[in-house]
Amino acid sequence: MSDSSSPFVHALLVCRRVETQASGEISLHNVLEVLPVDSVPGDVGPIAIVAFVRNLPPGQATGAFLLRPEGNEAMQARMPLEVNVPEGFGGRQIALQVELPSLPVGSGGWFEFGFEWDGELLAINRFAVGARSAGE
Numbered sequence: 001m002s003d004s005s006s007p008f009v010h011a012l013l014v015c016r017r018v019e020t021q022a023s024g025e026i027s028l029h030n031v032l033e034v035l036p037v038d039s040v041p042g043d044v045g046p047i048a049i050v051a052f053v054r055n056l057p058p059g060q061a062t063g064a065f066l067l068r069p070e071g072n073e074a075m076q077a078r079m080p081l082e083v084n085v086p087e088g089f090g091g092r093q094i095a096l097q098v099e100l101p102s103l104p105v106g107s108g109g110w111f112e113f114g115f116e117w118d119g120e121l122l123a124i125n126r127f128a129v130g131a132r133s134a135g136e
Contacts, residue, residue, distance in 0.1 A: 009123035010052040018048045018097050026095050034128045045102040051115040054093045056085045063117045065098045070110035105129050
């Protein structure tokens with residue numbers, strides 16, 4: 001982005017679990033690129049999607065996590081967020097997340113997930129879903 005005060009995403013990750021400590025420390029468990037299932041269709045949950053974002057303006061705003069099969073823009077899940085950024089945190093990095101206890105998928109392959117802030121797509125990443133082989 002050309003404006004250094006504009007919101008931007010340092011990392012957009014899929015993991016199995018996120019733990020947040022009272023001190024503000026965040027632990028990500030099992031950051032994944034490939035989500036295995038016993039067979040497809042199947043369920044790849046539980047997962048958490050986490051965006052590490054900097055320069056969010058203080059106050060109330062909306063964001064969203066987006067999820068879709070790669071290349072299929074017509075089929076998309078949207079998980080909205082309402083965020084209240086405290087004064088003094090605008091320039092700091094903030095971790096925003098959504099936890100999905102269950103995520104059924106109809107087929108294997110690549111899936112895209114993104115992070116949107118006030119209607120602007122700031123980051124996109126992807127993960128693969130694949131069936132485990134009989135020997136695993």
